Amino acid sequence: MTSYAERRSQLTTYFDRTAVDAWARLTTDAPVSKIRATVRAGRxxxxxxxxxxxxxxxxxxxxxxxxxxxxxxxxxxxxxxAEVVAIDVSPTLVGLARERSAELLGGHRIDFRVGDMLDPWLGRFDHVVAMDSLIHYSAGDIVRALAELGLRTDGSVVFTVAPRTALLTVMHAAGRLFPRGDRAPAIVPITESGLRRRIGAEPALAGFAMKRTQRVNSGFYLSNAIELTRTTPRSQAGEKVRAP
Structure with a gap:
């Protein structure tokens, strides 16, 4: 099974080289195919x-x-x-984000960074949002990532996973048929019940509760949002405080 570090490296290559033009177009109002239009609407x-x-x-x-x-x-x-720290593994996407945000922020600012979202030196946060950035990882890696993020979060962690449906399972299997150089990093379908069990068994997430979920289904975009909300102060949950 692909490790978190290996999958992160694949994502860096994919979004920074293979798919950057398509991704840049998808995230604007530029004309796209009907399939990508459903993905845009879903996102x-x-x-x-x-x-x-x-x-x-x-x-x-x-x-x-x-x-x-x-x-x-x-x-x-x-x-x-908000004081926003925005991080991504792709330098090219972060460059696009800086360029696009310059005209939209007015007097506000965003601290854009290239790197790993789990870097402890990013500091503490009131809220963490991980939209479609964990969908490429196994359930075990997702929960380990949530545990790391939870250690530095005082409010909520909201994130998305790919729900395990018949369609996504077929698409996941079919994607393996493409030549290796043409493959996007696989989306890993996850069952919500299985994820709940794993979260409940993770000591670092003992101070959090799953508050709500919401599924978005738009053509070729299918994603499940989950909100983890801190219910217990870190000291009472027995969490270690990590730097900084």
Whole structure:
């Protein structure tokens, strides 16, 4: 099974080289195919859903956009007053995000970075948002990532996974038939019940509760949003405080 580090490396290559032009087009209003139009609509709906789970007024809060892509979610959070750290493994996508956000932020700013969303030196956050950045990982790696993020989060972690459906399972299998150089990193379908069990068994997430879920189904875009909300202070949950 592909490790977290190996999959992260694949994602860097894919989004920074193979798919950067297609991704840049998908995240604008430029004409796209009917299939990609459904993906665009689905992503827009999911982004709006995740943002609706955050407070309307984010003044004084620190937000991590974990896997920021071209920065649309980061811009909206910054407009609400948040101090946003936006990180992605792709230098090219982060460059696009910086370029696009410059005209949209007004007096706000975003701290864009290239790197690993699990880097402990990013510091502490009130909320973490990971939209479609964990969908390429196994359930075990997802929970380990959530545990690392949870150690540095005082409010909520909202994220998406690919729900295990018959269609996604077939698409996942069919993707392996493409030549290796043409493959996108596989999306790993996850069952919500299995993920709940794993989260419940992870000591570092003992201070969190799964508050709500929401599925978005738009043609070729299918994703399941989940909100983990801190219910117990870190000291009572027995979590270790990590740097910084």
């Amino acid at each position: 827009d709906a999911m982004r709006a859903n995740l943002l609706s789970w955050l407070p309307d007024d984010l003044t004084g809060t620190r937000i991590l956009d974990a896997g920021c892509g071209t920065g649309a979610l980061s811009v909206e959070a910054a407009r609400r007053g």
